[in-house]
Amino acid sequence: MTWKANYWTLGIELQMSFKKRAARISDKTKRVARNLTELKRGESGILDRLDLPEDDARRLMELGFIPGHAVIPAHSAPGGDPRVFRVDGSEVALRRETAMRLLLR
Amino acid sequence: MGDCHGCPAATITIPPPPFQTRRQIVAIVGPPNSGKSTLFNRLTGLRQKVANFPGVTVEHRMGRVKLEGDREVFVVDLPGVYSLNPRSEDERVTHDVLTGQMKELPKPDAVLLILDSTNLSRHLVLAAPVLSLGLPTLVILNMADDLAGRGGEIDSAELAMQLGAPVALVSAAKGEGVDKVFQFLAGTTQGAPKQKAMMELPVIQDIPKCRAWASSAGSKAGYHAPAPPLWTRRLDRIFLHPLFGPLIFVLVVIGVFETIFSGAKPIMDAMQDAIQTLGDQYVAKMIGNDALRSLIVGGVMKGVGSVVVFLPQILLLFLFIGILEDSGYLARAALIADRTMAKFGLQGKSFIPLLSAYACAVPAIMATRTIENKRDRIATILIAPFMTCSARLPVYTLLIAAFFPEHPVAALLGLYIIGFLAAISTARLLKSTVLKSSRSSFMLEMPPYRWPTFRSLGLRLVDRSKVFLRRAGTVILGVAVVIWVLGSLPLEHGKPLPPEKIQESVMGKVGHVAEPAIRPLGFNWKIGIGLMTSLAAREVIVGTLGTIYGMEGTSQSAGLQQALRQDLTPGGAAALLVFFAFAMQCMSTIAVVRRETGGWKWPALQFAYMTVFAYVAAFATNHIVSQFVH
Structure with a gap:
């Protein structure tokens, strides 16, 4: 054995x-690279790339998370997760685990 | 990019809409939250119906639009999409319809592409794939009032030049500019813009490239994005406040809950009485034939009536969901609930359907349509019937009053809790096995807050009533008739058996045959018959037991309680309560799950799972309780 x-x-x-x-x-x-969760509320960051499976990345890009665009964290659910991000004229809520995979320039 | 006039790649010839001979089909396409449904309602009014494409869960709405001179066109409201890349089911349906690959629907003759003008740079991305289909297209820039109100602007004539398609600036909610849509449908807009795009459409479906194209098209047409929605920001400061946010959330939930139960009760009681009176006083006297009278009054009216009385509750629930959804609060509620729901493997959007399931699983399952993630949606559908719906209450009330009168509140609360626990443990089980999905799938766009319109709320209620009543008129009617027939045969002197002799009927025989199977749970054949009739709707068992014991069949009936106490052990009674907490004793739910999941696979699995769950739990309850109480 x-x-x-x-x-x-x-x-x-x-x-x-x-x-x-x-x-x-x-x-x-x-x-x-910093990711979205490291931005302070109201602080703007420029998105660099989406470190996610292609389907999720596509869907996020359709919602406005396009590399080169500015992202600003806004309100969140109690406890800070999920959080709303202002991006390309709209507001989209993401869970922390997703926001961590969105890397900034 | 294609700023050139003569450049051949830039040319897309769009034929003028040929609305002359046969009925034309026009598809409405647009991203979610662009106001597609509002425009659809504006165009069709009540001349619309909801339909499912066979084999898919995606539903679409068809409607007729009346034009001048008695002409009509059909409009199809397709699911909201951001692109035509056939990835999700919604997108595949939209793609297939627009390219003429959907068998049930001929290729549309024209397209209404509706975009949110306050978010034009992003929404214009969809214009590229839609315009390259080559169909006559009207580009509708919706929410024009909002755009102007917040200081944004767009030169729609210039945009039409750039895109090579007519552009209409519209406010579908207020009806401003909708005449341009009617004009397009009537085929009178041929002359307006040049039918030649000044901008070359991006060929590759690469999102950053399409987005850059959209920006450039927008800026060439003098698009100035509006200022951020001030009121939405202000309201979010309250509704998403770390302290007030959850507080308001809880108040909204309690308010909805309270109104569904207390608010609908008088109406439901009144309807119950009305159906009863109608049956006994009028219909019964109109029919001379005994058999026919028994079938109509005792079978059909009682069976269908016991389900139709839930209509006020269902409408009230949908009114609330409608207000929450149209105002934009639902997205915030989903955000607040997400963390908690994630613990059970679900997500924020599952919250409202599960809350609704405390009233009735049927509207709850219909409400799961807001969940885009298919696995999350199926999981929510599968656990919704575990929530304690209002149809269980008459059964609970009767048995608790008969067997556990010292602790009625504790017993009732316990039943609510075990239902909830069964739901969340099933959710965890499903999400870690057959419905496993990546946890990162929660992405939720927060729409700006808007006033819900009476028009869209009203149409939604009409829509839901139709769906509900159609089912009551088909499935439930069928089951009611079958149960009546089984309970009334064989004929006695050429007449159906009177209700007191149900034990001699076919159903009574079946009850006796089935007795060995339910004996381990502490049930006798009478309860067995009750279980069978309650398949139509849970509370029907109360009436059936009343009939069998020859007592008044209501949950307050002291005679029935007395009769049950002599016939059932406390173990058997507790087992019956537990059985009702877990079993899927509801034809309407089975029917709606089949409709919403597009097949028999999920409802069959769900029925088997819940029945086995209920059987095992009832068996255990009977044996444990019998150990302590005699």
Whole structure:
């Protein structure tokens, strides 16, 4: 049964090293690009890209979240999530997890 | 971009609308919140009906528009879309209709493209794919009053030049400028603009490119975006205030709830009495034949009547939903409720349908149309019947009065709570298995606040009543007749069995045969018959039990309570309450789920799931309660 345990620990090690790598990458992107949730209420930011599956990204772009356009956070539900964003002449509410994937210039 | 006159790529020849011979079909296309329905109502008035395309859940409305000289055109109101990229079901339907690929509908002869003029740069994006279809198109810039009021402007003649299609500045809500739409429909606008676009339409459906094209078209036509809607900002400061926001939300919910229950009660009681009197005093005396009288009065009028009395409640509920939706508050309520709903795997837009389900699951399921995400919508439809609807109350009242008279409030509250818990745990189960979807799918546009118009509220109520009454006239009528027939056969001296002898009827026999299946729950064959008749509508069991025990069949009847106490153990009574809390004992709900999900798959699954759930829970309740109470 030892081989099984070995595989198991190997799996964990691989997973951990992968996680470390993933953490490093996200650290890097964090330093480079801010996302929508880091904007203060009323502060304007210029959208750079949408780090989302294509369908969601398309739908958001149709609602006005187009790279190069300004986005301003406004009111929110109690607790700060979801929040309304003013973008391209309209107001759209997004959950925090979505807003985090919209990166600013 | 194509600022050139002679450039061949820029040319789109749009033939003049040929409205002469056969009835023409005109499609209304536009993004959500552009006022499509308002314009549709303006054009057609009451000459409209709702229909579903077969196989899809998307519904469309068809209507007739009367023109001068007894001419008519058909208009089709298509689902709101931002693009013609056939991704979602709504967009596919719109795309298929416009390109003539929808089998049930010939390709439209012309298009009314309606855009919100206060948000033109963004809405013009849809003009590119619609105009490139090559159909005669009138571009309608709606909410012109709002645009002017907030200091925006647009040169519609210039925009027409740029797009190569006639442009009308309109306020559909106030009816201003709608004559231009009628003129277009009558085919009298051929001469107005040059039928040649000055701007080349973007060929690739790339959103940033289309958006840039739209900006440029707008700015060439002198478009100045209006100032932000001041009143909307002011109202949002109150309605989305961290403290007052949730407070107002709760008050609105309580208000709606209270009015649906207390407000509708007198009307419902009056209707009940009216139906009763009509049946006993007039109809019964008009029919000489015993069998026919029993069928009409005892079967049809009682069966259909017990469902029709819910009409006032349903209309009141839809009036509220209509006001909330048209005013723009519904989007704010969905925003506030989202966090809580997310805990059960649902989203903010599921909130109002689930609240409505406390009145009746039927309008609640119809109200799920506001949820765009299909999986969230199906999940909401599937859990809505677990909410304690008002049809369960007569059953609860009778059994609680008979068996648990010391703690009526606690018992009733407990039943509301177990229904709610079943709903949310089912939601979690569904959303983590068959209806799994990415959690990031909540995107909700906040429309500006607007005054709801009597016209659109009225038409909505007419619409909903028609849907409801049509079902009462078909499915429920059919079930009522079947139940009456099973309860009245075999004939006795050539006459149907009187109600007192229901145990000798076919249904009584079935009850006896089915008894072994329900005995573990603590039910006898009489309850079995009640369960069968209550498939038409839950509260019918009260009347049936009254008939079987030969007592007055109401929930206040002391005789019936006494009879039940002798025939049922406390365990069996508790099990019956639990069974009613969970089982999908409602034909109307099954029918509406089938209609809204476009097939039998979901209603069949739902019925099986809820029945098994109810059976298991009732079985457990019977055995647990019997351990403690004898």
